[in-house]
Amino acid sequence: xxxxxxxxxHEEGEHQTMTRRRIWKIALxxxxxxxxxxxxxxxxxPGHPNLLKYANPIYIGLTLVKAFYIVAFFMHLKFEKVGLAxxxxxxxxxxxxxxxxxxxxxxxxITLRG
Amino acid sequence: MMWFFLLSDxxxxxxxxxxxxxLRFSASxxxxxDKVFQSVPGLYDSGKPLxxxxxxxxxxxxxxxxMVLAVxxxxxxxxxxxxxxxxxxxxxxxxxxxxxxxxxxxxxxxGFWWGSxxxxxxxxxxxxxxxGTEATRHLTSQEFANLFFTxxxxxxxxxxxxxxxxxxITVNVxxxxxxxxxSYLMVEKVGLYWHFVDLVWVFVFTFFYLV
Numbered sequence: 500x501x502x503x504x505x506x507x508x509h510e511e512g513e514h515q516t517m518t519r520r521r522i523w524k525i526a527l528x529x530x531x532x533x534x535x536x537x538x539x540x541x542x543x544x545p546g547h548p549n550l551l552k553y554a555n556p557i558y559i560g561l562t563l564v565k566a567f568y569i570v571a572f573f574m575h576l577k578f579e580k581v582g583l584a585x586x587x588x589x590x591x592x593x594x595x596x597x598x599x600x601x602x603x604x605x606x607x608x609i610t611l612r613g
Numbered sequence: 614m615m616w617f618f619l620l621s622d623x624x625x626x627x628x629x630x631x632x633x634x635x636l637r638f639s640a641s642x643x644x645x646x647d648k649v650f651q652s653v654p655g656l657y658d659s660g661k662p663l664x665x666x667x668x669x670x671x672x673x674x675x676x677x678x679x680m681v682l683a684v685x686x687x688x689x690x691x692x693x694x695x696x697x698x699x700x701x702x703x704x705x706x707x708x709x710x711x712x713x714x715x716x717x718x719x720x721x722x723x724g725f726w727w728g729s730x731x732x733x734x735x736x737x738x739x740x741x742x743x744x745g746t747e748a749t750r751h752l753t754s755q756e757f758a759n760l761f762f763t764x765x766x767x768x769x770x771x772x773x774x775x776x777x778x779x780x781x782i783t784v785n786v787x788x789x790x791x792x793x794x795x796s797y798l799m800v801e802k803v804g805l806y807w808h809f810v811d812l813v814w815v816f817v818f819t820f821f822y823l824v
Binding site for chain 2: 517518519522523526529530533536537540541554555558559561562565566569570572573574575583586587590591593594597598601602604605606608609611612
């Protein structure tokens with residue numbers, strides 16, 4: 500695998516490696532997203548408790564955006580071969596399955612707990 | 614291979630976080646994060662919700678950035694720069710671990726631990742006013758404490774391992790091992806592990822402190 504990835508680096512040159520400017524740009528995005536999360540949690544929600552139900556989906560959405568930036572750019576998955584990327588991403592679907600099953604299950608536990 | 618190890622690790626963390634989600638969904642009340650996490654150790658005892666964890670999150674993101682910069686310097690075979698960025702990454706890791714130790718000891722002093730919660734009177738402060746009965750508050754705080762220490766503990770253990778591995782790699786860089794080998798691929802591989810630790814924190818942070 501090590502020699503493979505080096506070949507890829509040579510073939511496509513510039514596109515492959517993260518330039519320093521790009522690294523700082525992604526770091527800036529990650530910080531901005533975190534700052535937005537804090538603004539929502541500390542400045543917006545305390546004044547408007549009725550908005551709480553919209554906040555959680557926003558947090559989760561922003562978290563997924565952060566996760567995408569870390570995996571795609573910092574971990575370089577965007578520049579790897581499609582086969583490797585797929586073999587990592589497809590099994591994640593099982594996790595989504597488990598989330599669906601257990602959230603559904605937990606709604607039944609409420610009635611069990613009484 | 615690192616990728617497949619990380620995939621299996623992702624499954625472990627997901628099962629922990631999903632059990633947390635399931636238990637929390639099925640609970641009628643839950644301790645409010647902005648009431649539990651209010652202190653900045655050494656500065657404020659209470660009244661500063663989420664500030665400290667914000668600092669921790671920022672430290673970990675920054676150490677991830679220094680790690681990519683080390684990898685990038687490795688591509689250019691610039692030994693000096695790799696060393697600088699690796700040392701900064703290690704420092705970031707230690708700072709995060711230190712913060713986590715403070716956070717743990719603070720919660721422990723309040724009475725939260727595996728199998729123990731603060732007294733019924735003290736617990737009231739950690740919930741939205743008037744939420745739940747004494748029994749449900751006690752039950753869910755216990756679940757909260759167990760899950761919090763297990764999940765952040767497991768993550769902290771990963772950070773600790775990551776720091777150790779980073780130190781080993783830094784020493785190897787200093788000794789010139791990769792210079793002789795002609796490639797800094799090992800730096801890239803441990804970099805993957807380090808980013809994964811950051812990635813997991815992003816999720817832990819959202820689900821324990823924000824939601």
